[in-house]
Amino acid sequence: MATPVLDKVEAEAKAAAYITVTFRVRRFNPEVSAESTWEDFQLEIDPKERVLDGLHKIKWDLDGTLTFRRSCAHGICGSDAMRINGKNRLACKTLIKDINPEKPITIEPIKGLTVLKDLVVDMEPFFQAYRDVMPFLITKDTNEPTRERLQSAEDRERFDDTTKCILCAACTSSCPVFWNDGQYFGPAAIVNAHRFIFDSRDQAGEQRLEILNDKDGVWRCRTTFNCTDACPRGIEVTKAIQEVKRALITRRF
Amino acid sequence: MSTTETTASGIGPVEGAALYDVDNPAPVIEAPRQRTKKTPKPTRGNFEMYGWLFMRLSGIVLVVLVIGHLLIQLVLDGGVSKIGFAFVAGRWASPWWQVWDLAMLWLAMLHGANGLRTVINDYAERANTRLWLKGLLYTATVFTILLGTLVIFTFDPNIR
Numbered sequence: 503m504a505t506p507v508l509d510k511v512e513a514e515a516k517a518a519a520y521i522t523v524t525f526r527v528r529r530f531n532p533e534v535s536a537e538s539t540w541e542d543f544q545l546e547i548d549p550k551e552r553v554l555d556g557l558h559k560i561k562w563d564l565d566g567t568l569t570f571r572r573s574c575a576h577g578i579c580g581s582d583a584m585r586i587n588g589k590n591r592l593a594c595k596t597l598i599k600d601i602n603p604e605k606p607i608t609i610e611p612i613k614g615l616t617v618l619k620d621l622v623v624d625m626e627p628f629f630q631a632y633r634d635v636m637p638f639l640i641t642k643d644t645n646e647p648t649r650e651r652l653q654s655a656e657d658r659e660r661f662d663d664t665t666k667c668i669l670c671a672a673c674t675s676s677c678p679v680f681w682n683d684g685q686y687f688g689p690a691a692i693v694n695a696h697r698f699i700f701d702s703r704d705q706a707g708e709q710r711l712e713i714l715n716d717k718d719g720v721w722r723c724r725t726t727f728n729c730t731d732a733c734p735r736g737i738e739v740t741k742a743i744q745e746v747k748r749a750l751i752t753r754r755f
Numbered sequence: 756m757s758t759t760e761t762t763a764s765g766i767g768p769v770e771g772a773a774l775y776d777v778d779n780p781a782p783v784i785e786a787p788r789q790r791t792k793k794t795p796k797p798t799r800g801n802f803e804m805y806g807w808l809f810m811r812l813s814g815i816v817l818v819v820l821v822i823g824h825l826l827i828q829l830v831l832d833g834g835v836s837k838i839g840f841a842f843v844a845g846r847w848a849s850p851w852w853q854v855w856d857l858a859m860l861w862l863a864m865l866h867g868a869n870g871l872r873t874v875i876n877d878y879a880e881r882a883n884t885r886l887w888l889k890g891l892l893y894t895a896t897v898f899t900i901l902l903g904t905l906v907i908f909t910f911d912p913n914i915r
């Protein structure tokens with residue numbers, strides 16, 4: 503079969519698959535107005551494309567002022583968490599066909615963090631909580647990286663789930679306790695503490711547990727499961743938080 | 756979610772039922788007070804842990820105490836119509852019901868007060884608001900517990 507024919511068939515199939523969707527985007531520009539507003543954009547797009555592709559279409563072809571974060575575009579860097587149709591997701595992992603494109607698709611910045619412009623929020627409080635749990639390997643006897651630190655497969659399995667975190671903030675910004683009081687560590691910081699607390703090679707688990715025993719630590723969690731629902735990596739966030747609570751209780755009794 | 760059926764891809768729905776859409780938008784949420792390098796101040800001690808445990812343990816005991824209380828007061832043996840001075844006096848003549856009511860008073864008050872403390876911690880952002888609300892809460896709690904305890908211990912059925 504000659505290649506041009508195939509191209510034509512593909513092109514026709516592609517054109518036929520295009521649909522018109524409306525993206526209703528929450529716009530905010532502090533240089534223009536203190537209020538944020540909804541703006542609609544009409545797009546011709548393949549429904550099997552992702553919301554991020556739609557945002558690219560807007561930024562590149564319709565309105566270059568639209569501001570959002572993205573880097574990898576493949577669910578790895580964690581920069582494009584946003585509230586799409588009322589639910590926190592990664593724009594680069596959400597297919598348009600999965601979120602009812604017959605109606606306008608609403609796209610807002612994640613909640614609980616100050617909006618800087620359009621879909622970009624100030625992540626500093628989020629990363630401060632992350633830094634506060636000391637998310638790095640701490641060893642007391644041998645600090646020099648002289649040899650590999652060995653670990654059994656079972657020991658590795660113990661914290662496997664929480665190693666998957668990409669720090670997108672979808673969980674923390676879906677948590678009602680965090681919405682009400684940003685002093686709470688938030689699920690993401692606890693997930694990343696969990697990753698080291700249950701690592702057999704790490705020796706500062708006790709210290710991290712003490713940090714999370716804080717007034718604004720794990721005890722503020724109300725088990726609403728919003729974080730588990732939001733996590734684009736499928737991490738069982740609420741379970742990780744409960745495991746930290748259990749470790750704190752069994753440490754005492 | 757009808758969209759997935761209309762695409763010819765043959766891929767079934769990935770998402771569950773959607774909670775929100777344009778006609779039913781998710782609520783607006785303002786950014787809360789922020790975590791910084793200096794706030795919140797780290798706290799020591801296990802107070803919050805004991806509070807958390809107490810809510811669960813007192814809750815379990817309260818299920819028995821409260822349901823038992825409601826059954827005796829409102830359902831069994833003629834329901835509410837039987838309640839009167841004589842009925843209460845009769846029950847408090849037995850140390851068993853005195854201890855029952857005392858435990859229920861203390862547990863429910865401390866449980867409720869700690870629950871409201873949680874609610875205040877969640878919703879009141881300004882240090883002053885928190886201080887006043889908690890002051891009011893603790894005063895009311897201490898007053899009710901002391902008054903209730905006093906009544907249970909000094910109750911005299913032969914009052915004129």
Ligand code: HEM
Binds near residue numbers: 864
């Ligand atoms: C009957 C059995 C009861 C059980 C099993 C129970 C259980 C619980 C538990 C486990 C919590 C903690 C929730 C969390 O941290 O997420 C809680 C919170 C609370 N409870 Fe109870 N409780 C009971 C009765 C009561 C009573 C009688 C009162 C009022 C005096 C009360 C008032 C509260 C309040 C105000 C909260 C805080 C609500 C919140 O955290 O959002 N409860 N209860």
Ligand code: SF4
Binds near residue numbers: 736737739
């Ligand atoms: S736990 Fe999941 S939702 Fe939370 S920051 Fe990590 S990847 Fe994102």
Ligand code: FES
Binds near residue numbers: 572
């Ligand atoms: S752009 Fe990197 S996670 Fe979506």
